[in-house]
Amino acid sequence: AxxxxxxxxxxxxxxxxxxxxxxxxxxGGTVNLFWYVQYxxxxxxxxxxxxxxxxxxxxxxxxxxxxxxxxxSFNLRKPSVQWSDTAEYFCAVNSGTYKYIFxxxxxxxxxx
Amino acid sequence: EAGxxxxxxxxxxxxxxxxxxxxxxxxxxATLYWYQQILGQGPKLLxxxxxxxxxxxxxxxxxxxxxxxxxxxxSTLKIQPAKLEDSAVYLCASSFRRDTDTQYFGPGTRLTVx
Numbered sequence: 219a220x221x222x223x224x225x226x227x228x229x230x231x232x233x234x235x236x237x238x239x240x241x242x243x244x245x246g247g248t249v250n251l252f253w254y255v256q257y258x259x260x261x262x263x264x265x266x267x268x269x270x271x272x273x274x275x276x277x278x279x280x281x282x283x284x285x286x287x288x289x290x291s292f293n294l295r296k297p298s299v300q301w302s303d304t305a306e307y308f309c310a311v312n313s314g315t316y317k318y319i320f321x322x323x324x325x326x327x328x329x330x
Numbered sequence: 331e332a333g334x335x336x337x338x339x340x341x342x343x344x345x346x347x348x349x350x351x352x353x354x355x356x357x358x359x360a361t362l363y364w365y366q367q368i369l370g371q372g373p374k375l376l377x378x379x380x381x382x383x384x385x386x387x388x389x390x391x392x393x394x395x396x397x398x399x400x401x402x403x404x405s406t407l408k409i410q411p412a413k414l415e416d417s418a419v420y421l422c423a424s425s426f427r428r429d430t431d432t433q434y435f436g437p438g439t440r441l442t443v444x
Contacts, residue, residue, distance in 0.1 A: 254433075261334075262423075262433075308373070320372030321372050
């Protein structure tokens with residue numbers, strides 16, 4: 219069965235620290251990859267997505283993610299986090315059958 | 331642009347009762363999704379509509395859950411009868427198309443089954 223793994227469930231960083239959140243998926247075929255974010259009290263919203271082309275994609279608020287096909291990974295990065303990045307981050311994958319699978323999420327807390 | 335609307339925002343019911351959730355997607359969005367998000371887990375897709383047809387309902391517990399999207403716009407998700415393990419947030423999302431398109435999520439309905 220297809221699955222998405224997010225290895226870090228809780229991450230605490232100080233402002234200006236660099237961030238990398240891991241995401242691995244199990245499906246071997248063509249996939250579309252997404253990172254969604256849920257800020258406190260807000261709806262889930264898209265950070266960035268990849269479906270073809272340059273494997274390094276840039277999203278909103280300075281986030282980027284790199285698709286490494288050989289590693290089945292789509293890790294999220296930000297060089298310098300801010301207090302306002304405190305949120306829960308979800309990696310999601312959909313395959314050629316259009317079925318969306320979300321990871322369990324990573325709660326990020328950034329200390330001011 | 332108005333976002334995805336859901337109601338009610340909160341619902342508390344006893345087990346074995348029935349409950350219904352309503353979703354109004356963003357105007358013009360052909361694809362509508364219902365997700366179940368249990369505390370501490372990621373959203374789990376229950377059913378996906380393309381206009382008023384079902385694209386995927388493989389994870390919908392059909393013995394107790396049902397959903398419809400009449401006229402390809404609003405959608406209703408029903409649980410009958412509810413079980414304790416149905417306590418979760420039910421999220422509705424919509425997108426212009428499926429596959430690569432961004433999903434826009436509503437605020438969710440938090441269901442507590444006692």
